[in-house]
Amino acid sequence: MLFYALSRASFNRNLQYRASHLLHNVASALFGFIYLSIWTGIGETKDLGIYGLSGLVSYVALNQCLLWVTSFTSNGLGIPQLVRTGAIATELARPVHLFYQLMCREWGQIAYQAMYKSLPIYIVYLFAVPLRLPALPAAAASAAAVVCAAYLSICVHYLIGAAALWTTESSWFQWLNYAFSTLLSGFLIPIEWLPGWLGWISRWSFYPSLSYIPSRIYLGYDGIAAIYPSLIWSVVLTFACLAVTGFMRRRVEVQGG
Amino acid sequence: MNRAEWSRFMTMYRILIRSSFRSRMQYTFNFWVGTAAAAMINAVEFALLAVVLHRFGTIQGWSIAESGYLYAVITLSKAMYRSFASDVHHLEKYLVSGDLDGLLLRPAPVLLILMTQNFSPRFGETLLGASMLAISLGAIFEDDPAIWTAIPLTVLAIASGAVLMFGIGLLTASSGFWLTRIDALQVLTEDAARTAAQYPLTIYPGWLQGLLTGLIPVAFINYMPALYIIRGTHGAWTLGLSVAVSGAMLLLSLKLWKFGLSRYQSTGS
Amino acid sequence: MIEAIGLTKEFRVPDPDASAKRRGLFSRRSIPKQAVSDISFTIPEGEFAGFIGPNGAGKSTTIKMLSGILHPTQGEVRLGGINPHRKRKEAARTLGVLFGQRTQLWWDLPLRDSYDILAAMYGLTPERKKDRIEELENLLRLSDFMDTPVRKLSLGQRMRGDLAAAMLHEPSILILDEPTIGLDAASKRDIRSLLRDINERMRTTILLTTHDMDDIEQLCGRVLVISKGKLDYDGGIAQLRARIGLPAVMEVTFRQAESAAAAAGELQSLGDSATEAAGGLHGPEPLSPAAAGIRLKSLEDRTLVLECDLKTSSSVQVLRELEKYGELEDIRMREPEFEDVVHKLY
Numbered sequence: 001m002l003f004y005a006l007s008r009a010s011f012n013r014n015l016q017y018r019a020s021h022l023l024h025n026v027a028s029a030l031f032g033f034i035y036l037s038i039w040t041g042i043g044e045t046k047d048l049g050i051y052g053l054s055g056l057v058s059y060v061a062l063n064q065c066l067l068w069v070t071s072f073t074s075n076g077l078g079i080p081q082l083v084r085t086g087a088i089a090t091e092l093a094r095p096v097h098l099f100y101q102l103m104c105r106e107w108g109q110i111a112y113q114a115m116y117k118s119l120p121i122y123i124v125y126l127f128a129v130p131l132r133l134p135a136l137p138a139a140a141a142s143a144a145a146v147v148c149a150a151y152l153s154i155c156v157h158y159l160i161g162a163a164a165l166w167t168t169e170s171s172w173f174q175w176l177n178y179a180f181s182t183l184l185s186g187f188l189i190p191i192e193w194l195p196g197w198l199g200w201i202s203r204w205s206f207y208p209s210l211s212y213i214p215s216r217i218y219l220g221y222d223g224i225a226a227i228y229p230s231l232i233w234s235v236v237l238t239f240a241c242l243a244v245t246g247f248m249r250r251r252v253e254v255q256g257g
Numbered sequence: 258m259n260r261a262e263w264s265r266f267m268t269m270y271r272i273l274i275r276s277s278f279r280s281r282m283q284y285t286f287n288f289w290v291g292t293a294a295a296a297m298i299n300a301v302e303f304a305l306l307a308v309v310l311h312r313f314g315t316i317q318g319w320s321i322a323e324s325g326y327l328y329a330v331i332t333l334s335k336a337m338y339r340s341f342a343s344d345v346h347h348l349e350k351y352l353v354s355g356d357l358d359g360l361l362l363r364p365a366p367v368l369l370i371l372m373t374q375n376f377s378p379r380f381g382e383t384l385l386g387a388s389m390l391a392i393s394l395g396a397i398f399e400d401d402p403a404i405w406t407a408i409p410l411t412v413l414a415i416a417s418g419a420v421l422m423f424g425i426g427l428l429t430a431s432s433g434f435w436l437t438r439i440d441a442l443q444v445l446t447e448d449a450a451r452t453a454a455q456y457p458l459t460i461y462p463g464w465l466q467g468l469l470t471g472l473i474p475v476a477f478i479n480y481m482p483a484l485y486i487i488r489g490t491h492g493a494w495t496l497g498l499s500v501a502v503s504g505a506m507l508l509l510s511l512k513l514w515k516f517g518l519s520r521y522q523s524t525g526s
Numbered sequence: 527m528i529e530a531i532g533l534t535k536e537f538r539v540p541d542p543d544a545s546a547k548r549r550g551l552f553s554r555r556s557i558p559k560q561a562v563s564d565i566s567f568t569i570p571e572g573e574f575a576g577f578i579g580p581n582g583a584g585k586s587t588t589i590k591m592l593s594g595i596l597h598p599t600q601g602e603v604r605l606g607g608i609n610p611h612r613k614r615k616e617a618a619r620t621l622g623v624l625f626g627q628r629t630q631l632w633w634d635l636p637l638r639d640s641y642d643i644l645a646a647m648y649g650l651t652p653e654r655k656k657d658r659i660e661e662l663e664n665l666l667r668l669s670d671f672m673d674t675p676v677r678k679l680s681l682g683q684r685m686r687g688d689l690a691a692a693m694l695h696e697p698s699i700l701i702l703d704e705p706t707i708g709l710d711a712a713s714k715r716d717i718r719s720l721l722r723d724i725n726e727r728m729r730t731t732i733l734l735t736t737h738d739m740d741d742i743e744q745l746c747g748r749v750l751v752i753s754k755g756k757l758d759y760d761g762g763i764a765q766l767r768a769r770i771g772l773p774a775v776m777e778v779t780f781r782q783a784e785s786a787a788a789a790a791g792e793l794q795s796l797g798d799s800a801t802e803a804a805g806g807l808h809g810p811e812p813l814s815p816a817a818a819g820i821r822l823k824s825l826e827d828r829t830l831v832l833e834c835d836l837k838t839s840s841s842v843q844v845l846r847e848l849e850k851y852g853e854l855e856d857i858r859m860r861e862p863e864f865e866d867v868v869h870k871l872y
Binding site: 272273354358 | 614642
Binding site for chain 1: 287290291294297298300301302304305306308309311312313316317438440441442444445448449452453456457459460461462465
């Protein structure tokens with residue numbers, strides 16, 4: 001089946017770099033540690049709401065692990081590269097929809113990163129932070145939220161990558177997305193604590209689905225119902241990706257790739 | 258290295274800088290958008306802390322203005338280091354492609370030739386750092402005339418910090434003569450260490466503070482000087498010590514570089 | 527002048543048998559590998575020498591030692607009397623190097639700026655720099671793209687730009703590593719004539735390494751062949767051909783097609799029995815001496831293309847043999863292809 005074939009190829013391609021990735025994991029774990037230190041720096045004495053210090057450090061540590069699945073998606077799903085080499089025309093002409101193709105490949109990449117990056121770091125955090133273990137229903141629900149978050153990220157990167165057909169500097173959008181994600185996804189600070197206007201923007205965006213929603217479910221602060229915004233955004237962004245592909249096809253026909 | 262070599266190097270570098278600017282300015286739109294993007298990316302890491310401090314006031318006794326000062330100093334030090342020694346950081350590229358050989362054919366020290374291969378001005382970071390610095394100092398000192406001594410001392414700290422980052426960077430790059438692939442190591446010694454030093458050091462557990470002072474001494478870039486310059490809790494010796502540590506790191510890294518280069522010349526990579 | 531005296535280079539490589547060997551207290555992890563063994567030669571001032579060898583023969587190792595990039599395990603190099611391993615920076619002033627596969631120019635900057643930076647690097651006075659750039663601009667026809675960023679230049683243009691960069695500081699020695707690689711035929715001719723010019727006019731000592739034998743044939747008076755780390759041959763091209771003793775190629779045209787066919791048929795069957803004789807223990811009677819050195823390559827209409835081993839039979843003898851089949855109208859002799867000479871060497 002095509003999905004399996006494409007995703008497996010991605011997965012295997014990454015396997016050869018396992019050793020260097022291990023070293024990157026040490027750095028990644030350290031980054032998470034740095035950010036959660038901000039909360040230990042704030043200290044027990046301050047009112048840390050329903051979370052408490054142990055809840056917050058778990059929250060940040062979990063978000064750091066999840067980054068590898070929900071945020072560190074291939075740049076524009078590789079579309080800028082395809083545009084640069086001109087291969088985009090051939091890829092769009094294939095019998096399989098471009099979005100499906102690239103999505104499958106990305107799932108393979110995500111699976112690899114989940115197994116060889118998120119998982120080792122998660123295990124380290126279980127002991128080092130210590131990161132709380134979830135209750136079983138919460139575990140299942142948060143897993144679903146994580147899958148949803150990964151899918152959203154794929155969609156967003158597809159749209160960012162598509163921009164490469166219209167401008168040579170699509171990396172601006174990459175960086176914009178990174179900045180917004182860092183600030184608005186609730187990576188370090190729960191959404192409800194964001195100052196007024198920032199919180200408002202965040203709530204109306206899809207960014208909380210990337211970190212805030214999955215982590216809240218995991219830690220038991222929210223039930224499965226919290227996943228609804230993520231599901232709605234998934235549908236909306238899927239339509240956006242399909243529509244954009246139409247524009248891309250027209251653009252390629254006019255431009256010649 | 259003698260005077261003639263230095264003067265030739267300075268002339269070379271001057272021409273390189275002028276030329277790099279000219280060729281970049283040809284694409285003005287890209288240049289300004291790139292600058293804005295870089296400034297934004299760099300601001301985000303501080304915004305994270307700022308949002309927390311907006312709600313909780315201080316962190317380990319450091320206010321948002323003081324934290325901003327720490328952040329600005331290290332951002333400016335990094336901008337200076339990466340502008341002038343861009344290709345030292347990218348040594349791996351030269352080792353893998355064999356382009357380092359071409360540098361060995363020049364009538365000047367290889368390190369200087371390496372530095373003149375590329376000048377990569379970090380405008381966005383510099384603009385952001387300078388603005389943050391101005392705002393922070395303004396907020397910390399308000400109307401206190403002591404601000405006028407703080408400014409030159411800060412400039413000294415930034416310069417010393419740039420040299421320290423250069424030393425750490427050169428030390429890491431030199432290990433490339435043995436390891437070739439140093440990308441992962443650089444993420445640790447440069448990116449992770451720098452990210453940690455962006456925030457007040459006392460938020461970390463003792464062992465990490467020790468690491469950041471004794472092993473990868475990034476604490477001497479901004480934290481130690483700040484104790485004297487803006488907090489006044491410690492004497493001028495913290496600034497003096499920071500400069501000394503930068504010097505020591507520079508000498509150590511130059512030694513390792515020389516050793517690594519001579520190994521490269523006998524084993525051929 | 528380039529002097530190589532007893533150049534040897536030994537590398538330590540991981541022992542391929544490491545796992546198979548029994549784990550003793552001192553298990554070998556690395557073994558020495560002789561890349562270059564005792565190579566000596568002198569290239570006098572003004573000479574244009576070629577340096578060839580199969581891949582892995584130690585050619586690039588030798589070039590790296592000659593230019594000062596790599597230190598020899600044993601032996602010495604002198605460039606214009608200076609040892610590049612003891613005095614790297616001083617030796618660098620006498621040497622200009624062109625890497626065909628890489629550029630030494632600044633990629634994002636206009637070509638002109640690369641020369642500005644290099645001029646500062648070598649400490650050229652402003653007047654000398656201006657004169658020199660003008661000279662090179664004219665010689666190498668760079669004027670059209672002096673202000674173009676190097677990344678936008680075609681391969682031929684970039685190669686010329688790199689050549690000028692290598693010569694900017696008036697080195698007495700030029701080392702060229704595959705300077706014609708990837709170029710189209712016209713650009714190759716171009717570069718070759720420029721190099722010839724440089725060698726003749728400025729008396730620059732030039733050492734050229736290449737895989738393109740036309741480069742050697744058209745430019746070099748002397749060729750050094752390296753194989754398995756040792757210098758296999760050091761001398762002129764003509765002598766190289768003679769030493770190999772490859773057969774010359776003859777094209778013989780008969781007056782009438784039937785004569786050509788008959789001659790061809792005879793040679794063919796002789797050739798077959800010769801092969802048999804070579805392979806078998808009991809063969810037919812030995813062949814006539816003249817026919818022994820002739821091999822038929824092809825027959826077209828009235829023309830036979832033959833390979834003749836001139837050590838076995840002279841060309842006159844060959845012609846007398848062929849005349850037996852009919853009247854000859856035209857004869858043409860060709861030297862063996864240099865490619866084949868070299869191929870035979872490797």
